[in-house]
Amino acid sequence: MESRYYPAKNVFIDSIEIDDYIALESSVISYKQLQHSIEKPLKMILVFGRPGTGKSILLNYLYENLKYQKDIHYFATPTTNEKEFFHKIFKVITKKDLPSNTRVNFSTLVDYCRELQGKREIIVLLDEAQMYSGEMMERIRLLSDSRAIKFVIALHQTDKEEDVIAKEHFQSRIWEVVELKNGTIEDIQNYVHKKLLKKNLFEIANSIKSYHIGLIYKFTKGNYRETNKLLFTIFEIYEYYELNDKKKIDISKFSKKIIEMSAIKLGFINV
Amino acid sequence: MYDVELLEREWRRYKIKQTLPWIGFSFVLSLIAVYLLNREYIFNEIKKFMPKEDNITKVVKVAVIKEPKIKVEKRCLEVNRTEVVEVAKEEVVLKRDVNSSNIKRDIEKPKEKIVKKEESVDSESLETIDDKEYNREIDKEIEKIQEKPKMSIEFAEEDRDIEENGDDRPHRRKYLNIIVTDKDSLNEDSSKIFDTLSIVKERYNQSNNYQDALYLAEGYYQQGEYELSQKWALISNNLNSNSEESWLIFAKSKAKLGNYKVAEDILEAYIKENSSKKAEKLLKMMQLGKF
Numbered sequence: 394m395e396s397r398y399y400p401a402k403n404v405f406i407d408s409i410e411i412d413d414y415i416a417l418e419s420s421v422i423s424y425k426q427l428q429h430s431i432e433k434p435l436k437m438i439l440v441f442g443r444p445g446t447g448k449s450i451l452l453n454y455l456y457e458n459l460k461y462q463k464d465i466h467y468f469a470t471p472t473t474n475e476k477e478f479f480h481k482i483f484k485v486i487t488k489k490d491l492p493s494n495t496r497v498n499f500s501t502l503v504d505y506c507r508e509l510q511g512k513r514e515i516i517v518l519l520d521e522a523q524m525y526s527g528e529m530m531e532r533i534r535l536l537s538d539s540r541a542i543k544f545v546i547a548l549h550q551t552d553k554e555e556d557v558i559a560k561e562h563f564q565s566r567i568w569e570v571v572e573l574k575n576g577t578i579e580d581i582q583n584y585v586h587k588k589l590l591k592k593n594l595f596e597i598a599n600s601i602k603s604y605h606i607g608l609i610y611k612f613t614k615g616n617y618r619e620t621n622k623l624l625f626t627i628f629e630i631y632e633y634y635e636l637n638d639k640k641k642i643d644i645s646k647f648s649k650k651i652i653e654m655s656a657i658k659l660g661f662i663n664v
Numbered sequence: 665m666y667d668v669e670l671l672e673r674e675w676r677r678y679k680i681k682q683t684l685p686w687i688g689f690s691f692v693l694s695l696i697a698v699y700l701l702n703r704e705y706i707f708n709e710i711k712k713f714m715p716k717e718d719n720i721t722k723v724v725k726v727a728v729i730k731e732p733k734i735k736v737e738k739r740c741l742e743v744n745r746t747e748v749v750e751v752a753k754e755e756v757v758l759k760r761d762v763n764s765s766n767i768k769r770d771i772e773k774p775k776e777k778i779v780k781k782e783e784s785v786d787s788e789s790l791e792t793i794d795d796k797e798y799n800r801e802i803d804k805e806i807e808k809i810q811e812k813p814k815m816s817i818e819f820a821e822e823d824r825d826i827e828e829n830g831d832d833r834p835h836r837r838k839y840l841n842i843i844v845t846d847k848d849s850l851n852e853d854s855s856k857i858f859d860t861l862s863i864v865k866e867r868y869n870q871s872n873n874y875q876d877a878l879y880l881a882e883g884y885y886q887q888g889e890y891e892l893s894q895k896w897a898l899i900s901n902n903l904n905s906n907s908e909e910s911w912l913i914f915a916k917s918k919a920k921l922g923n924y925k926v927a928e929d930i931l932e933a934y935i936k937e938n939s940s941k942k943a944e945k946l947l948k949m950m951q952l953g954k955f
Binding site: 630650653657658662664 | 666668671672674675677678679681
């Protein structure tokens, strides 16, 4: 027998699938800003924000929306191997695969891109760009200088020193920055409710009141990934009780106790 | 799947940790509230377990805020406020003089009567006389006075200092002593007695004379107004710290107000500097619990 909380739990699996994209007020603004930047004759655009603020899903959403309209390509997984990365770029530009034992001549590639200037406008979305080495980033910049390829780079905002270096590296070259932030308490409320309602889980959505959201927000600080993790754990505990000890839960009421238990589990509360 | 039972245990521990400060805070608050609402009862209960100062006179101290300080060097008395519940038996005998040139004593007859009472208690056989017997004697004396219903006014003036100091001041202090021994007239005309005190009080306001203050102290002591007698004894003592009477009235008032410890300290301090038989006698009475 499947628990009623099973689909609710799955709603909050962390993914960047387009179906999971929730159009919140703040994310719509970021999306429009990014879309507008792409239209501009910019070489590089930086999407900047802490992990879990929705950078990946924003890039994916942009890609899915524009893939039939523009020459747009999404590199979800960073390629740390330079040879592999330029094989991918080569394929984007020429739409042809290179034999695996062949190496791309970078200067030839740049020259080829220069020839494409004005003829094609290729957009490459690079997620997790903090994984690329400084040398590779320099080559990416040289490619973007050809004006044939426009790079949208998603970069994690952390407190680490390399993050500052990376930011400085891009500052002189990037013309536009789209910064994503953690959601407000209203954003989190909309996010949770919209996610549940999207899967027609009305009863559960209605049982989550604003003070429950307040508690969730207190633990996750409005971070969407942390919110997903917390709600996933909450519904997993609910699922356990429903299958093993049903009298401990009230299906009409959302439990503060279970929120706190999940927070303990995820380390938001230190006992 | 997680170990939900372990999680539950951790959650209970977290809730205890979270609520413990609130429980402590509420407990302290309720203790304060209970104390504020029942402090009188608590004081009384505590008092039951404390040793009694006196086994003859039952004086209920309502609150003694602070032990008084006695400044012997300055020969002045500084006493903190006390509240006392005790009404002493009183006979109202006051004198005031207007004309005569000889001052006898501010309160002559009543004083004699009091002295009589004191002597009857303070004699050598004092220790064998019990409280009831002493009270009976006082009652008899009161009855004697009440049997003679009358009111007389005597004039008196200062005489003691003249003989001792050879002082022949042209203006001698005069007192009007109103002796009221009529029970009925006492009730009817008690306001007159207070009038006398208020006249002296008015005069004191102009003269600031220590004898006026002493008169008021003695008068109020006779009236059983021990708070006031204490106050005026202090004023008198401030004006003339050599005045033995002011020390004695102050100590007696303190004792009547239930502050035996303070009264004894005052007398001891006075005796230390002045060999006063009266003070010694009074102190002995207080120490034996006969006052």
